[in-house]
Amino acid sequence: MHLKPILAATLLFAAPVLVRSQESPSSAKRGIKVGIRADTISSPRREIFATWRAYVNNEPERFASSPYWISGDQKRWPIFDLAAAWIYFGAAGYPRPEATLVSIDPVIPGHEGAADTFIVRALYTTTDSAGNSLPVALTRTFAVRERDRWVLASPIPRLTAAWTRVRRGRITFIFPPTHVFNERRAERSGRFVDSLSRAFGIITPPPINFYVADRPEDLAKFVGVDMAVPQTSFGRAVPGNNMILSGLPVYGEWYPHELTHLVLARWLAERDVFGTMDEGMAHWLGGATGRPFPVLMAELSHELATRPLLTLDSLLGPGHRSDSLANRAAAGLLAFANERGGVNAVKAVLTPRKGKHGPDHLSSAADALGLHGSLLDAGWRAFVRLAAQK
Numbered sequence: 571m572h573l574k575p576i577l578a579a580t581l582l583f584a585a586p587v588l589v590r591s592q593e594s595p596s597s598a599k600r601g602i603k604v605g606i607r608a609d610t611i612s613s614p615r616r617e618i619f620a621t622w623r624a625y626v627n628n629e630p631e632r633f634a635s636s637p638y639w640i641s642g643d644q645k646r647w648p649i650f651d652l653a654a655a656w657i658y659f660g661a662a663g664y665p666r667p668e669a670t671l672v673s674i675d676p677v678i679p680g681h682e683g684a685a686d687t688f689i690v691r692a693l694y695t696t697t698d699s700a701g702n703s704l705p706v707a708l709t710r711t712f713a714v715r716e717r718d719r720w721v722l723a724s725p726i727p728r729l730t731a732a733w734t735r736v737r738r739g740r741i742t743f744i745f746p747p748t749h750v751f752n753e754r755r756a757e758r759s760g761r762f763v764d765s766l767s768r769a770f771g772i773i774t775p776p777p778i779n780f781y782v783a784d785r786p787e788d789l790a791k792f793v794g795v796d797m798a799v800p801q802t803s804f805g806r807a808v809p810g811n812n813m814i815l816s817g818l819p820v821y822g823e824w825y826p827h828e829l830t831h832l833v834l835a836r837w838l839a840e841r842d843v844f845g846t847m848d849e850g851m852a853h854w855l856g857g858a859t860g861r862p863f864p865v866l867m868a869e870l871s872h873e874l875a876t877r878p879l880l881t882l883d884s885l886l887g888p889g890h891r892s893d894s895l896a897n898r899a900a901a902g903l904l905a906f907a908n909e910r911g912g913v914n915a916v917k918a919v920l921t922p923r924k925g926k927h928g929p930d931h932l933s934s935a936a937d938a939l940g941l942h943g944s945l946l947d948a949g950w951r952a953f954v955r956l957a958a959q960k
């Protein structure tokens with residue numbers, strides 16, 4: 571899907587867990603608003619608010635270790651604050667979202683005196699070019715006691731503690747009691763991880779935690795996002811955490827697109843692969859937005875037929891920007907490579923030459939397939955036309 575390149579790359583690579591948090595001058599100036607009747611004065615709300623404000627002012631989208639977040643979460647997951655991905659990468663092209671505190675309440679309503687767990691609700695908004703305020707995410711973060719102070723905590727381990735866990739191959743499926751587990755899809759995912767790992771010489775594939783929700787809103791909720799930008803909650807791979815989040819019933823336990831991202835994340839990162847080629851692998855092996863590979867090729871074939879200026883070079887040459895058409899073009903190129911030269915040709919295409927304007931996959935493809943000049947473009951077009959008819 572569209573948001574994937576940003577997210578997959580960000581969640582894996584923008585996780586500088588060794589970088590210490592520090593207040594930057596720009597973030598210190600940033601205004602945090604306090605909503606109507608949000609109590610930030612009475613204890614312990616005053617202390618919880620101070621913790622939350624310091625955390626939000628420290629650029630959470632860097633996923634750096636934080637003194638304001640419970641240490642257990644940070645040890646378990648480099649990407650410990652998953653809601654930050656929804657907040658800061660959910661509205662690409664708009665100004666960085668700003669926070670308004672909505673409320674700080676005990677987890678059990680009315681249970682004031684002895685409460686040791688609170689919920690911090692916040693609304694994140696951005697602005698359009700006319701200055702109108704637009705909602706990005708309404709979030710829910712836990713506040714708990716660690717030693718003698720308040721720290722923030724992710725809803726995930728707390729809300730999923732009682733969920734069912736079923737292991738198939740390298741994958742542990744985790745789902746709520748309302749979900750009907752699909753054995754066939756789960757087995758298929760387990761086998762897929764094994765065979766993809768074998769093909770790429772990945773000796774020990776990561777043990778994967780695969781969370782299954784029945785609706786996108788449910789997926790967002792257990793991450794701590796009660797309102798999200800549409801289409802941001804269908805599903806995600808979080809390679810840094812060895813985690814798959816599945817929120818569309820059409821996928822459920824069988825989600826080859828996101829599994830491809832996760833299994834190959836390290837292999838691709840080591841080769842400095844262009845993000846579009848990462849998407850190309852996932853589109854080829856897993857389809858996208860619920861549509862299988864042949865349908866994606868039919869869409870690409872239609873575009874190529876109606877827009878004669880589109881070429882392999884204009885779509886995938888070094889420095890070209892990622893979009894859904896480029897993702898389809900990359901999927902077609904990788905499948906074409908596989909047909910002509912098997913997995914070794916695919917690996918060669920995924921190992922780019924260093925070009926002046928970024929990784930150059932087309933030169934690698936031309937060499938690997940023995941198709942130079944216009945022959946690579948012509949062969950790829952013919953392949954896409956045929957694949958569209960399957």
Ligand SMILES: [Zn+2]
Nearest residue numbers: 571574849852
């Ligand atoms: Zn993707």
